[in-house]
Amino acid sequence: MTERATRRPSRRRLTDTLLAALAPVAVCGLALGGLSTWTAYGNAGSPARIKVTDGKVFLPSGGxxxxxxFFRVTNSGGSADRLLKVTTVEAGAGSPRLSRHLMTGTGSASAQTVASVAVxxxxxxxxxxxxxxxxxxxKSGWQSGDLVAFTLHFEHxxxxxxxxxxxxxxxDTT
Known part of the structure; x- marks a missing residue:
């Protein structure tokens, strides 16, 4: 046999090499197809779509x-968002702040200011x-039925x- 004939790969070796190369290509194609389907039927990768409804302010009483x-915030998008702050020019002196009320073991509640809230x-x-x-x-002078303008600020x-x-x-305001 000549030297040239011994360097020639066998048919089995060519088949094994082709199968080894085909496996990652098939897996990548399958993954790409799955991601494309997920994106087409869901909201994968879409930005947050925030809607704010049902706003109400309690009428102040007793000085x-x-x-x-209170507001209802909905995010119909495919990405999470964060409520960072709420502003209004129609309140009295000072700035609105986000707060979370927690019940304590003694039957009373405590309020804690929060920096932001996940949506x-x-x-x-x-x-x-x-x-x-x-x-x-x-704000003094508010009456039931008055409308107060707010701006809710979101991260995205x-x-x-x-x-x-x-x-x-x-x-009940519904």
Whole structure:
């Protein structure tokens, strides 16, 4: 046999090499197809789509210097977002702040200021007197039914302007 004939790969070796190269290519194609389907039927990779509704502000009473505001925040996008702060020019002196009310073991509640709140992708956030709310300085002269303008600031969704109606505590606004 000549030297040239011994360097020639065998048919089996060529088949094994081809199969070894084909396996990663097939896996990549399958992964790309799966990701394409996931993106086409879901919201994979889409930005956060924030909507703020059902705003209400408790009517201040009894000379209390602060009141609370509540909103329903929905994120129909494919990415999570964060509520960073809430602003309004219609409140009394001072700035609104995000607050979370927690029940203590003694049957009383405590409020803690929070820096921001997560709004997961495809989910919502319902503020309430027993959970997350916005504490703000009360403005004298507010009456039931008045509208108060707010801007909710989100990390990715930017500023979202909305109105909240002034209601008596315990009044159903739905």
């Amino acid at each position: 209390v210097p602060e009141t609370a505001a 997961p992708a495809g989910e919502g956030l319902d503020m309430s007197p027993n959970g997350l709310d916005v504490i703000l300085p009360a 969704g930017g500023a979202v302007k909305t109105l909240a109606v002034v209601v008596r505590p315990g009044q």
